[in-house]
Amino acid sequence: MSDRADYKQGGGAFSSDILQRKDFWSAILYVGLGLGTIIASLRYEFGSPSNMGPGFFPIILSTILVLIGCVIAVRVFARNTVGPDVRLGFINWKALALVAVSTVLFGLLLPYAGVLIALPVLMLVGAAASRHFRLELRAIIGMLLLSTSTVLVFVIGLGVPMPLLGSAFGG
Amino acid sequence: MDILANLLLGLQTAGSLTNLLYCFVGVFLGTAIGVLPGLGPTATIAILLPITFTMGPENALIMLAGIYYGAQYGGSTTAILVNLPGEPSSVVTAIDGYQMARKGRAGVALSTAAISSFVAGTIATMLIALFAPILGEVALKFGPAEYFSLLSLGLVAALVLAHGSLLQAFGTVIVGLLLGLIGPDVNSGVQRFTFGITGMQDGISFVIVAMGVFGLGEIVANLGDESGRSLSGTISRMLPSRADFQRMAAPIVRGTALGSLLGILPGGGAMLASFASYTVEKKLSKFPDEFGKGAIEGVAGPEAANNAGAQTAFIPMLTLGVPSNSIMALIIGAMIIQGIQPGPSVMIEQPALFWGVIVSMWIGNLMLLVLNLPMIGLWVRMIGIPYHFLFPAILVFCAIGAFSLNNSTFDVFLLALFGVVGYVLRKLDCEPAPLLLGFILGPMMEENLRRALMINRGDASVLFTRPISCALLIAAVALLVMVLLPSIRASREVAFQEE
Structure with missing residues (x-):
């Protein structure tokens, strides 16, 4: 102010x-x-x-x-x-913003880009909320593993109707 | 005897292969989640709720109940091994359990916790079988006035047991009640507070509120304090000695009695029960100076108390359809989505479901006792998982779970909004649990008040002239007055500060 x-x-x-x-x-x-x-x-x-x-x-x-x-x-x-x-104390604006924005981005991207793009975006933007976030090999492998297993379980296994690739790719 | 026949029916349901499997999955997931950092049972149940919608009602309820008491056990495990109670009700276990672990008796402390929980769970199951039908019969006489008063009592109890300022908790309950009113009004069909947004025409799903407030909100709060956890002590011997068994027997019995009684109280009696049991054991013990330094009674009593309390918390939920804490509120929500109207009629119309869930709780406790001794190595490894590897996965489950409710991205946006709400509430010291309870109870309260007043031509005195309703309201007022009394108020503040 x-x-x-x-x-x-x-x-x-x-x-x-x-x-x-x-x-x-x-x-x-x-x-x-x-x-x-x-x-x-x-x-x-x-x-x-x-x-x-x-x-x-x-x-x-x-x-x-x-x-x-x-x-x-x-x-x-x-x-x-x-x-x-x-006293209010420390407000973690960064984490709050990143967690909220990553979720909103997921919702926005899902119909247009598809779950294969929306999921990694959600994880990357969300994970950046942590102080320990570093874009290293282990993190990327973890992200890919989590994306694949999530798609396998929810989209293919449980049949949640999420497009793999969205309308932007003609999906 | 009726009780035996009922329990037998329950055993048939819960003992079927599918239900045993769901019970195991629930107990396993619950324990895992109780052990993992930063995920409470409320958040877990909220996140897993969308998956249970595809199951049958029995399977879903048995699994959800398994997660609930499994998480309780997992919370005690972290309390003993790393001095971090995963659950409010295992706060007390951390005091002496952690000291036992530091003296190299971690294994004994863990099996003491498991044995106490199992014994308490067995007795509490019997108590439910005995008293649920009686309470159910009383509940059948309940009219709208009684229900309204009962719901008020439930909310007051939730306030009293909430942390922090009473007024702030009261405000949170009202906000929850108001949020619950969003959507079509049952009587007139008028769309309330939807502001013409299509995604809100059926109101907001309680799953979104719970996932946002408890899931996302908790993530942000946890990210503010990312400290590591380190194990203390090694696990060598698991089985307690003969002397240990002798010392834990009486505390288990007393803890069970306390827990069973306090658990029925609305508002999360399990935590209160564990505190009460610890105090009692310390006073009665022959070795009072061992307390705080690894007394086995300090683990056995409170663990029995919180497990018994967690079980008997099901009584008001199953017989009256009134949740006693936020987890029961979620399970009620799950029942409604399964097409079951919670209340006294469940016991009569769906006895297999009712008794199946009760017996499954006993089976689940047995599983915990048998499985946890060999699986302790796995739990120990899970405790070490850093939070920054974990929370992106929680985020993913919340987002996909929110979408899958109605296959709508609007719900994902709402999820983000309630995540922010959850963090703001935490920062302002307004506990989120009363919000969720209010959210689920809001429509029920309005409906019952409306009917009670309509029957009595708008005269609100009906709430006081009907004896059961009046007694419930007096109990609510008495509870409030008790907390406002200076002496009790001071001890309440002390109790919460110990956490």
């Missing part, structure tokens, strides 16, 4: 600390999700207790969720002392 310096001048150490707290972010998450669900549920008929409409249960639940989020938020501001256990 570019305005972080201003933040510190305005609110002291407290306001920048708060962005590091787990409970602060859970409060945001719950209030946000709760409000979002309430708004989305307004489109559905609420009904009455004797004849609950599709909006009844979700609105009650998301109201509780918003309340929980508010209580957590109040407690965040009431307790300034930040113990080490409420």
